[in-house]
Each structure stands twice: as C-alpha cells, then as structure tokens.
Amino acid sequence: MASARFWVVLFLGFSLCFLTGCTDDAATEQNVLVQVGDWRLYRNDIPLDVYEGKSIEDSTREVKLYIENWVRSALLYRYAEQQIGKDNPTVERRVADYRRALYTQSFESDYVRNNLDTSVNEVEMKDFYEANRDLFTLKRTIVRVLLLTIPENSQYLDEVKQNYTLSKGDESMQHLSSLSMKAGIQFLVMPEEWSPLTSLGRYLPADVDITFGNRRARTAEFIDNGVVYLLSFQEWKGAGELAPYEYVRSEVHSIILNRREVNLLRGLEEGIVKEGQASGIVKYKN
Numbered sequence: 428m429a430s431a432r433f434w435v436v437l438f439l440g441f442s443l444c445f446l447t448g449c450t451d452d453a454a455t456e457q458n459v460l461v462q463v464g465d466w467r468l469y470r471n472d473i474p475l476d477v478y479e480g481k482s483i484e485d486s487t488r489e490v491k492l493y494i495e496n497w498v499r500s501a502l503l504y505r506y507a508e509q510q511i512g513k514d515n516p517t518v519e520r521r522v523a524d525y526r527r528a529l530y531t532q533s534f535e536s537d538y539v540r541n542n543l544d545t546s547v548n549e550v551e552m553k554d555f556y557e558a559n560r561d562l563f564t565l566k567r568t569i570v571r572v573l574l575l576t577i578p579e580n581s582q583y584l585d586e587v588k589q590n591y592t593l594s595k596g597d598e599s600m601q602h603l604s605s606l607s608m609k610a611g612i613q614f615l616v617m618p619e620e621w622s623p624l625t626s627l628g629r630y631l632p633a634d635v636d637i638t639f640g641n642r643r644a645r646t647a648e649f650i651d652n653g654v655v656y657l658l659s660f661q662e663w664k665g666a667g668e669l670a671p672y673e674y675v676r677s678e679v680h681s682i683i684l685n686r687r688e689v690n691l692l693r694g695l696e697e698g699i700v701k702e703g704q705a706s707g708i709v710k711y712k713n
Contacts, residue, residue, distance in 0.1 A: 461494055463501035468494065538695060539688055552679045556672050562682070563670040568624040571661040574616035579653045583610035591657045592646055593618065618661045621674040631656055
C-alpha cells in the first residue's frame with residue numbers, strides 16, 4: 428500500500444489542481460491518480476463532497492479511501508471480466524436491459540414531475556374515501572384517548588381525576604390545561620387524533636398490559652414510581668371496522684396521486700405506441 432507521505436503529497440497536488448481550476452480537458456497523464464489496466468482515475472473524477480469543507484487530514488483520509496475503493500472495484504471488475512469473458516452475451520443482454528430500463532424510468536420520472544397535477548382538494552378526498560370504503564378497513568384497533576400523567580403526591584390529583592374523563596367536554600379540557608403547570612400534569616396523548624392502541628405502550632410503564640380486557644373501556648389508571656397515569660378513552664374502532672376519514676386522510680391523498688400517476692403514464696405509453704406504429708418504425712418479421 429502507498430505510504431502516508433504519498434497520500435499527503437497526492438492530496439496537496441489534488442488540492443492545487445482544484446484551486447487552479449482543473450477541468451476535464453486538462454485531465455492529462457499528469458492528472459492521473461491511479462491506473463488499473465486501461466482504466467484511469469483522474470483528479471477531477473473525485474466528487475467534491477469527498478473533500479470539500481473538510482480539514483487537510485480529513486480530506487486526505489477521504490480521498491485515500493475513495494481511491495482505494497476505486498482500485499478495489501476496478502480489480503474485481505477486471506478479474507470478473509477475465510473469468511467470464513469480455514462482452515459476455517448474457518451480461519451484455521442484462522446491461523442492455525438495465526440501460527433501457529434506466530432511460531425509461533428517468534424519462535418517466537421527469538415526465539411525472541413536470542406533468543402530474545398534485546393539487547387534491549378536501550372534497551375530492553372525501554368523495555374518494557366514501558366511494559372506496561373497502562380500501563380503508565382497519566387492521567388494528569385505534570382509539571381517541573386522553574393520556575396524561577400527574578405526580579402521585581400532587582395536591583391537585585383528586586381535582587384532575589374529576590376532570591380527566593372530559594365529561595364536560597371542552598370545559599373539562601380547559602380546566603385541566605389551567606391546572607397543568609401547578610399540578611405537574613404532562614399531556615402524553617391528546618384525544619383530537621386517532622392512535623393505534625398498541626402505540627400507547629411507549630408512554631406507559633413497561634409492565635402495563637395495554638390490550639385491555641374490555642375493548643371498550645372508558646377509563647384506566649396506573650401508578651408507577653410515584654407517577655399516576657390516567658387514560659380517558661373517547662372512542663374506539665376495532666380491526667375490521669371502517670377507518671375514520673381523519674385517520675386515513677394522508678393515505679387517501681397518496682392513493683389519489685398514485686392513481687393519477689399510473690393513468691398519466693399509461694396515457695403517455697399508449698400515445699407513444701400509437702405514434703410509433705403509425706410512423707412505420709415498427710416492422711413485424713415473419
């Protein structure tokens with residue numbers, strides 16, 4: 428392997444080339460960093476992010492690593508080519524297929540980016556949801572729940588317990604909010620959004636069974652290490668039921684855009700095929 432001094436000298440020369448504006452046209456033999464057979468790695472082949480904005484030590488190390496990886500890759504390629512033969516028909520067919528797929532995918536990506544209508548309004552999403560309810564069947568139980576904690580020795584514990592069930596709706600929630608600072612309340616999950624039942628486990632003590640024998644429980648209470656956990660379930664939806672629109676809204680949006688993209692590309696493909704056939708470029712042989 429090359430010595431440390433070699434890498435420092437190499438990097439200094441590389442840096443000088445960069446500062447003086449080396450370009451592809453200037454990539455002569457003097458700018459070759461390493462050669463494996465007929466393949467050469469030039470100074471300006473090194474990506475900018477390998478060395479730009481780094482110290483000399485870090486840049487030298489990264490450039491060295493890049494060159495060593497390039498050499499490793501080139502040697503493996505050279506050896507593989509020797510073993511299976513240059514221009515191997517099977518490999519060349521795969522290369523051709525990959526090249527064709529890469530061009531097609533790159534073109535389609537650009538086409539979609541420039542032509543897909545990504546604006547989806549709320550009415551369209553709700554209409555799609557209602558027309559495709561079978562797509563939004565829940566696979567797990569979800570809940571709307573208020574989950575909060577309060578120190579077991581808080582003087583406001585009884586008052587909080589009287590309000591955390593939200594029996595008075597917004598009035599109860601506002602009262603809890605007004606108590607939060609002085610009572611030491613932490614709101615972990617809010618009832619405005621649906622949450623998977625299993626996700627509550629990340630907030631509760633490790634030994635708590637979150638399956639709940641009664642799948643329609645209204646409240647639950649746990650104490651762990653001087654902390655009281657209070658849960659007030661506002662609504663349940665079980666596996667197999669229709670998911671609430673609010674819970675799958677982002678999914679609805681994604682499905683609509685995905686279907687638009689599929690239709691856009693299908694139309695593009697059909698147009699290209701018709702144009703190609705009409706032009707006479709397609710010739711079927713016996």
